Amino acid sequence: xxxxxxxxxxxxxxxxxxxxxxxxxxxxxxxxxxxxxxxxxxxxxxxxxxxxxxxxxxxxxxxxxxxxxxxxxxxxxxxxxxxxxxxxxxxxxxxxxxxxxxxxxxxxxxxxxxxxxxxxxxxxxxxxxxxxxxxxxxxxxxxxxxxxxxxxxxxxxxxxxxxxxxxxxxxxxxxxxxxxxxxx
Amino acid sequence: xxxxxxxxxxxxxxxxxxxxxxxxxxxxxxxxxxxxxxxxxxxxxxxxxxxxxxxxxxxxxxxxxxxxxxxxxxxxxxxxxxxxxxxxxxxxxxxxxxxx
Numbered sequence: 212x213x214x215x216x217x218x219x220x221x222x223x224x225x226x227x228x229x230x231x232x233x234x235x236x237x238x239x240x241x242x243x244x245x246x247x248x249x250x251x252x253x254x255x256x257x258x259x260x261x262x263x264x265x266x267x268x269x270x271x272x273x274x275x276x277x278x279x280x281x282x283x284x285x286x287x288x289x290x291x292x293x294x295x296x297x298x299x300x301x302x303x304x305x306x307x308x309x310x311x312x313x314x315x316x317x318x319x320x321x322x323x324x325x326x327x328x329x330x331x332x333x334x335x336x337x338x339x340x341x342x343x344x345x346x347x348x349x350x351x352x353x354x355x356x357x358x359x360x361x362x363x364x365x366x367x368x369x370x371x372x373x374x375x376x377x378x379x380x381x382x383x384x385x386x387x388x389x390x391x392x393x394x395x
Numbered sequence: 396x397x398x399x400x401x402x403x404x405x406x407x408x409x410x411x412x413x414x415x416x417x418x419x420x421x422x423x424x425x426x427x428x429x430x431x432x433x434x435x436x437x438x439x440x441x442x443x444x445x446x447x448x449x450x451x452x453x454x455x456x457x458x459x460x461x462x463x464x465x466x467x468x469x470x471x472x473x474x475x476x477x478x479x480x481x482x483x484x485x486x487x488x489x490x491x492x493x494x495x
Contacts, residue, residue, distance in 0.1 A: 305466055330454040337470050341481045348450050 225375055228292040232368060232382055235289050238281045239364045239385035245274035246357045247388045254351040257344035271350060275335055278357050281364065282332040285325075286310075289367055293318065296375060318370040323359045331356055361385050396492060397426045398436070403494050405463040406438065413456040414473065415444035421491030424470070435468040439487035445475045 222230070248270045252263065263271070290309050294301055299312060310326060313319040334349050365384045372380040398406075410418045424437030442448055453473050460469065472483055480488070 307462065307466065326458050327451075327454045330457045331450075333457070333468075334450070334453070339481060339483055352450050 224292070224296045228289075228296045228371060228375070229380065229382075231284075231288045231292040232371060232380070235281065235284050235364055236368070236382050236385060238277060238284055239361050242274070242277035242281050242357060243361055243385045243387040245270065245277050246354065246361075249274045249354060253354050255347040257347055260343050260347045260350070274357070275350075275353060278353050278360065279332050279335060281360055282329055285360075285364060285367070286329055289364075293367065293371060296371075313367075316370075318367055319363055320366055323363050323366075325360075325363050328356050328360050328363070358387065361387065396422060397429060397431075397434075398422065398494075402436075402464050405460060407494055409456050409460045409463065410440055413452050413459065414440055414442040414447050418442040418444075419476075420494045421487050422494055423487040423491035427490070427492060435470045437470045437487075438472070439484065439491055440471065440473045441476050441478075442473065443476045448473050448475045448478070 249267075252259070252267055255263075286306060290306075290313060291301060294304075294309055294312060297312075297316070301309065304312070306329070307326065310319065314321045319325055331349070331352055335353055338346050338349055340346070368380070368382055368384065372378050372382070406420055410420045419441045421439040422437065423439055425431050425434035426436055453471055456473075457469055457471060461467065472487065474480060474484060
């Protein structure tokens with residue numbers, strides 16, 4: 212389907228970019244919701260992490276899954292789609308090269324340290340269950356950085372909307388709810 | 396050991412920079428086995444500088460190292476010298492190769 216909803220022709224780079232942003236928006240919105248859902252028992256420490264009940268553990272698992280999913284999706288889908296729309300040749304560019312390009316054009320703010328967020332995603336994947344102190348440190352960092360990650364997405368959205376869609380893209384920011392009992 | 400000299404040099408330079416002078420770096424896991432292929436680079440670091448055994452320092456180390464050796468999969472464990480360890484520490488200390 213192209214930007215006008217018609218079938219049959221190959222999607223343009225902007226169709227692909229819009230699709231990537233729509234998918235990322237769904238993940239970012241769920242991450243925002245999960246972030247609010249774990250907020251009541253954050254930050255954790257080596258003792259409190261061991262006294263979480265099953266529901267709280269499930270909330271954390273959902274948060275971490277979405278944190279990882281959005282990081283990957285921004286890194287692998289949105290970034291590439293945006294750079295292709297910018298007519299950049301990606302064949303020789305590493306993930307870091309791609310990130311630096313997006314920082315250079317102003318699509319990602321360097322102070323949000325998306326590179327560090329990506330490394331943190333890897334640390335989440337390598338958490339050892341017999342290290343509660345370390346687990347708590349990583350979870351606390353992911354919760355803080357989750358807010359930055361959502362901001363990275365919102366900044367990318369603003370950049371794309373202004374540059375390619377004349378501010379008519381129609382995808383809202385992902386927002387972390389204020390309430391400690393957010394609704395899905 | 397399946398690391399190049401340049402990779403070892405980069406690991407040691409980054410460890411010295413981020414975890415301070417005197418940090419001990421061990422390679423453990425699959426990269427010790429010359430007959431296997433691929434696999435994460437499993438690193439165990441012990442630093443005498445307690446204030447540097449922090450998650451944000453680990454993340455900075457990993458970014459710095461990947462800038463030098465490329466975007467490889469690296470599994471990093473960092474401890475203060477003398478910090479009680481868990482299973483992974485015992486494995487790294489017993490089987491690991493101190494990089495120098």
